[in-house]
Amino acid sequence: MNKMKPQVAxxxxxxxxxxxxxxxxxxxxxxxxxxxxxxxxxxxxxxxxMLALDVxxxxxxxxxxxxxxxxxxxxxxxxxxxxxxxxxxxxxxSSIEQARAIFETNFxxxxxxxxxxxxxxxxxxxxxxxxxxxxxxxxxxxxxALYAATKHAVAGYSESLDHELRxxxxxxSVVEPAYTKTxxxxxxxxxxxxxxxxxxxxxxxxxxxxxxxxxxxxxxxxAETVLEAASAARPKLRYAAGKLAKRLRLLRxxxxxxxxxxxxxxxxxxxxxxxAPTRTARAF
Numbered sequence: 001m002n003k004m005k006p007q008v009a010x011x012x013x014x015x016x017x018x019x020x021x022x023x024x025x026x027x028x029x030x031x032x033x034x035x036x037x038x039x040x041x042x043x044x045x046x047x048x049x050m051l052a053l054d055v056x057x058x059x060x061x062x063x064x065x066x067x068x069x070x071x072x073x074x075x076x077x078x079x080x081x082x083x084x085x086x087x088x089x090x091x092x093x094s095s096i097e098q099a100r101a102i103f104e105t106n107f108x109x110x111x112x113x114x115x116x117x118x119x120x121x122x123x124x125x126x127x128x129x130x131x132x133x134x135x136x137x138x139x140x141x142x143x144x145a146l147y148a149a150t151k152h153a154v155a156g157y158s159e160s161l162d163h164e165l166r167x168x169x170x171x172x173s174v175v176e177p178a179y180t181k182t183x184x185x186x187x188x189x190x191x192x193x194x195x196x197x198x199x200x201x202x203x204x205x206x207x208x209x210x211x212x213x214x215x216x217x218x219x220x221x222x223a224e225t226v227l228e229a230a231s232a233a234r235p236k237l238r239y240a241a242g243k244l245a246k247r248l249r250l251l252r253x254x255x256x257x258x259x260x261x262x263x264x265x266x267x268x269x270x271x272x273x274x275x276a277p278t279r280t281a282r283a284f
Contacts, residue, residue, distance in 0.1 A: 006032040008072045009230070010065075012055055012113060013037065013082030014048070017182030018132060021219035022079055022226045023048045029227055031077065034068055055082045055109030065116040074124050077230050078117045080110040081132040083150070088206040089191035090198035091145040098192050099146055106150035107157070114161065118170065126169035130229050131158050132222070133174040135240070135248045139260075142270060143198075143205040155238075162237055173229040177241035178248060179209075179216035204269050217242045 009026045013019040014035025023035040024047050033048035053064035068075060083106040086094060110131060121127030136144065137151035155174055162172035194202075225241035240246040251260055265271050 006030055007076035008068070008074055009033045009077040009079065010068060010075055010117070011035045011048075011079040011081060012053065012109070014050065015039075018177070018180060018219045018222045019079075019081040021223040022081065025220065025223035025227055026077070026079075026230070029231070032072065036064060036082070055112055056104045058112060061112045061116050065113075065120075069120060075117055075120055075127065076124075077128045077130070078113060079130045079132070079226060079230075080113050082109055083132070085147045085188050086144070087188040087190050088143040088202050088209060090143060090195065090202060093191040093193050093195055093198060093202075094146055095192050098189065102146050102189065103150055103153070106147070107153045110154060111157070118165065121165075121170050122168050127171075128230050128235070129158075129161070129165075129170065129172045130226050131172070131174050132226075133158070133176045133238075135176050135178045135245050137174065137176055138252050139248060140264070142264070142268060143202055159237055171235045173235050173237060173239060175222060175225050175229055175239045175241050176245055176249070177217075177222045177225075178244040179212050180219055180222060180242070181213065181216045182219050201270065208268055217244070 007030075009023075009031040011019055011023040011026070011033060012035075014023040015037035019035065023033045027033040027047035035048050035050045036053035037050060038054045039052060051064045051067060052060070054060040065075075084102065086098070086102060114129060117127075117129070121129075131154050133154045134147075134151040136148040137155035139148075141148040155176075158172050158174045165172060222241045225239050229235055229239050238249075240249045251263075
């Protein structure tokens, strides 16, 4: 008997962290997996192939998807994972150019990938899109406003898109992890307009994030959730990835807003007395 041809999956940002773990787990589950990175170099995990792709460039996205279609003739699963964050910073400590840069990758990159892949999924009459969001897509993150804004955008876009594509055999889900042990923070963009007025609070939030990261879950937890979303007969729109993410989802859904607000501020120690304001604030 002839074996069924495996389903084809494309995972962006697969050179490390959540993307690499997800690509490896999908390959283990029987998918024919293509990962992407800007360089496209093969990595130590040979369970999947790598393609060069920069999600911020239209021509790069089109070239990578065209190459995948040339090789495989179809695509069944798109995992939009590529993204980066800004180191803890007040919202006014990043320039407009920096804000555009993070949206260009985290949100518009996802839109580019979706627009390139959906026509092929429509033609074949089925497909799955799994977008890597964050608990910050439904919770605020003081001193992480830009990253939280991109993940809120991902959540809203995904929910609308799922309604549009559902009758065409395509489903869209968002996987929302909390803190995850990855090299993600090594690629943080430092805020480009730091102000003395935020130094103390910014430093405190950074320390707290480092404390929590010490006990964060491994990227394999997120990879398992992606596989669940990709293979579910009746997929949900949102999947919380990991114990902390699930607790936060329940709190956001059922706890009074004032309680969530107070708990967040207490955890990040935001209500400590602030230093007296100076006459001018300077970047450093």
